[in-house]
Amino acid sequence: MSDSANTHSGAGLAVPRRILGFERDAAGEWIVHLDCGHRRHVRHRPPLSDYPWLGDAAARAARVGAEIECGRCGRGELPDGAAVYRATDVFDEATLPAGLRRDHTIRAGSWGRVEVLAGRLRFVMAALAVDRELAEGEHAIIPPEVPHHVAPLGPVRMRVVFLRAPAPDIPPGS
Numbered sequence: 001m002s003d004s005a006n007t008h009s010g011a012g013l014a015v016p017r018r019i020l021g022f023e024r025d026a027a028g029e030w031i032v033h034l035d036c037g038h039r040r041h042v043r044h045r046p047p048l049s050d051y052p053w054l055g056d057a058a059a060r061a062a063r064v065g066a067e068i069e070c071g072r073c074g075r076g077e078l079p080d081g082a083a084v085y086r087a088t089d090v091f092d093e094a095t096l097p098a099g100l101r102r103d104h105t106i107r108a109g110s111w112g113r114v115e116v117l118a119g120r121l122r123f124v125m126a127a128l129a130v131d132r133e134l135a136e137g138e139h140a141i142i143p144p145e146v147p148h149h150v151a152p153l154g155p156v157r158m159r160v161v162f163l164r165a166p167a168p169d170i171p172p173g174s
């Protein structure tokens with residue numbers, strides 16, 4: 001299965017994320033760095049995209065820490081350059097911890113990838129309209145701070161690996 005088939009349905013759902021900083025791309029358009037590890041363009045194109053303050057440095061600085069919607073989180077896309085830093089043990093249908101079978105979250109800035117090594121697993125992330133079966137060799141991406149849980153569908157071997165995006169390289173004074 002390809003990576004694109006492993007992203008979510010793209011149902012137009014988005015996740016509120018905190019702004020870490022701003023930079024301009026080569027064409028002069030503004031990009032925000034978000035605490036999920038994603039970057040997105042913001043453009044003042046009212047009424048659909050209303051950011052009249054973008055050109056003002058003090059107003060941008062005042063928005064650091066404020067929330068803005070991230071569609072890439074909604075689609076379950078890993079941030080560019082995300083790297084694995086930890087993995088759980090491999091669990092089966094008997095050893096799968098209770099905490100993973102009920103809704104729980106991964107902390108801000110960290111991503112998860114639930115990997116099915118054998119058997120079948122149900123993966124549910126209701127806030128993003130995800131409820132799918134993962135077969136052997138398949139995985140699902142878990143964005144930070146989004147409640148999710150798993151359930152064995154018969155015999156299964158699975159684990160979760162945790163990934164982090166590289167720290168954003170935000171130009172000073174932007």
Ligand SMILES: [Zn+2]
Pocket residue numbers: 017034036037038070071072073074
């Ligand atoms: Zn995001």
